[in-house]
Amino acid sequence: MSDVHDLSGRIAVVTGATRGIGEESALALDRAGARVVLTGRTSEDLERVATQLSNDPVIIQADLAPAGAGTKLAEQVLAQVDGVDILVNNAGIPMRRTPEALTEEDVDLVFSLNVRSLLMLSIGLGASMKSRGGGAIVNISSVAGLSGPIGRVAYAGTKGAVDAMTRALAADWGPDGIRVNSICPGLIATAIWEEARTTVPGLTEELEQGIALKRWGFGDDIADVVVFLASDASRYVTGESIAVDGGMTRVGTSTVKLPELED
Numbered sequence: 001m002s003d004v005h006d007l008s009g010r011i012a013v014v015t016g017a018t019r020g021i022g023e024e025s026a027l028a029l030d031r032a033g034a035r036v037v038l039t040g041r042t043s044e045d046l047e048r049v050a051t052q053l054s055n056d057p058v059i060i061q062a063d064l065a066p067a068g069a070g071t072k073l074a075e076q077v078l079a080q081v082d083g084v085d086i087l088v089n090n091a092g093i094p095m096r097r098t099p100e101a102l103t104e105e106d107v108d109l110v111f112s113l114n115v116r117s118l119l120m121l122s123i124g125l126g127a128s129m130k131s132r133g134g135g136a137i138v139n140i141s142s143v144a145g146l147s148g149p150i151g152r153v154a155y156a157g158t159k160g161a162v163d164a165m166t167r168a169l170a171a172d173w174g175p176d177g178i179r180v181n182s183i184c185p186g187l188i189a190t191a192i193w194e195e196a197r198t199t200v201p202g203l204t205e206e207l208e209q210g211i212a213l214k215r216w217g218f219g220d221d222i223a224d225v226v227v228f229l230a231s232d233a234s235r236y237v238t239g240e241s242i243a244v245d246g247g248m249t250r251v252g253t254s255t256v257k258l259p260e261l262e263d
């Protein structure tokens with residue numbers, strides 16, 4: 001019987017592969033057998049990640065914020081590899097601002113990276129996936145798109161858009177065998193939390209109280225679900241947004257013990 005998690009012979013593109021969730025996803029896809037195309041802005045980090053991969057990785061340095069960047073990256077990818085089977089749209093920025101502090105430039109920046117480039121890169125690689133008989137797109141969204149976080153209105157908007165686009169693209173491309181799903185990470189200890197975790201007293205502990213599993217997540221907690229959604233193990237899953245948050249968004253966390261009640 002074939003191993004449904006085996007990605008040997010598949011080509012995967014990971015955006016934001018220089019650190020955090022993207023780095024862990026690239027490592028996990030490589031371990032599962034895929035050849036990984038690593039992209040991000042920081043060349044030294046792309047090189048560092050590539051040295052840890054076994055299946056002849058490809059590096060493409062790219063800033064995904066400017067207009068046209070998603071389409072251009074798709075062209076660069078297809079110039080370097082025969083085709084693409086898996087796309088992990090992970091690159092993203094948090095844009096933590098109160099509504100009053102948010103500028104139009106902030107809104108443009110976070111939407112251009114988190115939404116526009118994600119969609120245009122997906123569209124740019126879609127024809128290649130179709131010609132190979134299908135593929136899997138995994139969008140890294142956020143629980144911020146599922147609940148209403150304080151001080152992150154623009155970011156929450158981008159992630160709500162990612163989940164909506166996930167469902168719509170799954171509808172468009174389901175007949176072509178392309179599955180499109182998103183992962184909504186909760187609190188994952190990566191660089192985007194580093195400053196707040198060290199400078200805001202008690203933040204780590206307080207946020208942990210709202211997590212059913214009582215711990216922050218790590219990049220590999222997300223990467224294992226990326227591999228699941230990229231592989232044939234999830235062959236009948238599409239258009240889904242899966243919260244990977246230790247039970248922060250949809251699970252009760254109160255420790256108050258209720259008395260046993262008779263029916």
Ligand SMILES: NC(=O)c1ccc[n+]([C@@H]2O[C@H](COP(=O)([O-])OP(=O)(O)OC[C@H]3O[C@@H](n4cnc5c(N)ncnc54)[C@H](OP(=O)(O)O)[C@@H]3O)[C@@H](O)[C@H]2O)c1
Binds near residue numbers: 040065113140193
């Ligand atoms: N950590 C969490 O708690 C959490 C929770 C929910 C969702 N997420 C989502 O998970 C994804 C990854 O986040 P992370 O926590 O791993 O953050 P991270 O450690 O800051 O990594 C972000 C990645 O995005 C890349 N990136 C940033 N700006 C870019 C640009 N203009 N063009 C191309 N690449 C760019 C960065 O690479 P370079 O700087 O080298 O370009 C880096 O590889 C994001 O979409 C984020 O919204 C994270």
